[in-house]
Amino acid sequence: MPAPVPVLVPVLVLVLAVVRLLGPAQVQVQAYSTFQKQMDFIFVLDVSGSMIYIGADGDMNAKYYDLYSKVQDITAVLLSRGEDYDCQAAFITFCGTTAQSNGEFYSDITAAKAHLADLPTPSGNTPYDAAMSKAKELATQHAATGRNTAVVLISDGYPEPWSTLEPAIATAAEIKDAGVPIYGVIQCIGDDYRPYAQYAM
Numbered sequence: 154m155p156a157p158v159p160v161l162v163p164v165l166v167l168v169l170a171v172v173r174l175l176g177p178a179q180v181q182v183q184a185y186s187t188f189q190k191q192m193d194f195i196f197v198l199d200v201s202g203s204m205i206y207i208g209a210d211g212d213m214n215a216k217y218y219d220l221y222s223k224v225q226d227i228t229a230v231l232l233s234r235g236e237d238y239d240c241q242a243a244f245i246t247f248c249g250t251t252a253q254s255n256g257e258f259y260s261d262i263t264a265a266k267a268h269l270a271d272l273p274t275p276s277g278n279t280p281y282d283a284a285m286s287k288a289k290e291l292a293t294q295h296a297a298t299g300r301n302t303a304v305v306l307i308s309d310g311y312p313e314p315w316s317t318l319e320p321a322i323a324t325a326a327e328i329k330d331a332g333v334p335i336y337g338v339i340q341c342i343g344d345d346y347r348p349y350a351q352y353a354m
Contacts, residue, residue: 191239192301193258194231195291196224197284199308200248204275216309217275224307225269232262243295244268245287249277252287258295281312281321289324292333304328307338 204217224244231240241258242265253273259265288304296302312318325335 247284282317285324
């Protein structure tokens, strides 16, 4: 008798959703899959000043508009899986020198979309250190409840100032050591800056 087929992990659903919604020419995903039915996601969203510009060629929207709308779509996919998956979603935004979150993990699609619709207008630098510090705080607290948790960082570039990268890497290592995986998504970045963004991710 053949072995039962395991339920595909929500991470794989997330990756497929990102690629489908943003388009393979506009996004690069760094991820891997496991076989866990329950997974909660902390989306860490870049709202720095560069996100106010138009994204890929032919796009009519600013990058932050695409980001917010597509993350809404991805969240809807994750939270509407019924018995297939058990997912919640939380959100962090980062810009200037800080990162912000209300700390809530959403299981209701309407509430999650309402929160995303009220996110800030982009401005300032891209502080990866603040982003990872807030992600560590939220992930550590949530993982302590016994729920599997993953962090998804979405950015259109690289840390600014660059000096925020080293502490961000150190904090990311601490997050991973706590058993929380981190996935990086690069959104709409030009070829000139892609190597820096890939290195930072």
